[in-house]
Amino acid sequence: MINPKMNLSIITPKGSLFNGEVNSITLPGALGPFQVLANHASVLSSLIPGKITYRVGDQSSSVSVKGGISSVANNQIVVVCSPIEKQ
DSSP states (O other): OOOOEEEEEEEEEEEEEEEEEEEEEEETTTTEEEEEEETTOEEEEEOOOOEEEEEEEEEEEEEEEEEEEEEEETTTEEEEEEEEEOO
16 A cells, blocks of 8 residues: 655755655644644644654654744645754
Protein backbone atom coordinates (compact mmCIF):
# COMPACT_ATOMS: atom_id res chain seq x y z
CA MET A 1 0.00 0.00 0.00
CA ILE A 2 1.34 3.44 -0.91
CA ASN A 3 1.08 6.11 1.77
CA PRO A 4 -0.38 9.34 0.39
CA LYS A 5 2.02 12.24 0.76
CA MET A 6 1.84 15.99 1.12
CA ASN A 7 4.43 18.69 0.54
CA LEU A 8 5.53 20.51 3.71
CA SER A 9 7.51 23.75 3.85
CA ILE A 10 8.63 25.08 7.24
CA ILE A 11 9.92 28.62 6.88
CA THR A 12 11.62 30.70 9.60
CA PRO A 13 13.03 34.23 9.63
CA LYS A 14 16.47 32.67 8.96
CA GLY A 15 15.28 30.64 5.94
CA SER A 16 13.83 27.26 5.10
CA LEU A 17 13.97 24.69 7.91
CA PHE A 18 12.33 21.83 5.99
CA ASN A 19 10.92 21.34 2.51
CA GLY A 20 9.79 17.91 1.36
CA GLU A 21 7.15 15.22 1.28
CA VAL A 22 5.54 14.03 4.51
CA ASN A 23 2.88 11.48 5.42
CA SER A 24 1.43 13.48 8.33
CA ILE A 25 2.01 16.56 10.46
CA THR A 26 0.71 17.62 13.87
CA LEU A 27 0.55 21.36 14.59
CA PRO A 28 0.00 23.32 17.84
CA GLY A 29 -3.05 25.28 16.68
CA ALA A 30 -4.48 28.18 18.69
CA LEU A 31 -7.65 26.13 19.33
CA GLY A 32 -5.67 22.99 20.17
CA PRO A 33 -3.29 20.63 18.41
CA PHE A 34 -4.45 19.17 15.12
CA GLN A 35 -3.17 16.55 12.70
CA VAL A 36 -3.10 16.94 8.93
CA LEU A 37 -3.21 13.92 6.61
CA ALA A 38 -3.40 13.77 2.82
CA ASN A 39 -6.48 15.40 1.26
CA HIS A 40 -7.20 17.42 4.42
CA ALA A 41 -9.69 20.26 4.07
CA SER A 42 -8.17 23.69 3.50
CA VAL A 43 -7.40 25.50 6.73
CA LEU A 44 -5.49 28.58 7.90
CA SER A 45 -4.45 28.56 11.55
CA SER A 46 -2.35 30.56 13.95
CA LEU A 47 0.12 28.50 15.97
CA ILE A 48 0.92 28.81 19.65
CA PRO A 49 4.12 27.75 21.41
CA GLY A 50 4.47 24.00 21.12
CA LYS A 51 5.84 21.24 18.95
CA ILE A 52 5.41 20.61 15.23
CA THR A 53 5.79 16.89 14.54
CA TYR A 54 5.98 15.47 11.04
CA ARG A 55 6.37 11.94 9.74
CA VAL A 56 8.24 10.81 6.64
CA GLY A 57 7.77 7.06 6.20
CA ASP A 58 8.78 5.46 9.51
CA GLN A 59 10.82 8.49 10.64
CA SER A 60 9.35 11.16 12.91
CA SER A 61 10.90 14.62 13.41
CA SER A 62 9.85 17.60 15.45
CA VAL A 63 10.50 21.30 15.83
CA SER A 64 9.64 23.31 18.95
CA VAL A 65 8.20 26.69 18.03
CA LYS A 66 7.37 29.97 19.72
CA GLY A 67 4.37 30.47 17.42
CA GLY A 68 3.49 31.18 13.80
CA ILE A 69 0.88 30.48 11.14
CA SER A 70 0.05 27.51 8.94
CA SER A 71 -1.78 27.09 5.66
CA VAL A 72 -3.14 23.78 4.36
CA ALA A 73 -4.56 23.51 0.82
CA ASN A 74 -4.40 20.86 -1.91
CA ASN A 75 -1.86 18.68 -0.05
CA GLN A 76 0.47 21.69 0.32
CA ILE A 77 1.31 22.74 3.88
CA VAL A 78 3.20 25.96 4.54
CA VAL A 79 4.26 26.80 8.08
CA VAL A 80 5.83 30.17 8.90
CA CYS A 81 7.20 30.10 12.44
CA SER A 82 9.83 31.11 14.96
CA PRO A 83 11.60 27.91 16.03
CA ILE A 84 13.04 27.26 19.47
CA GLU A 85 15.17 24.33 18.32
CA LYS A 86 15.15 21.41 15.92
CA GLN A 87 15.15 17.95 17.52
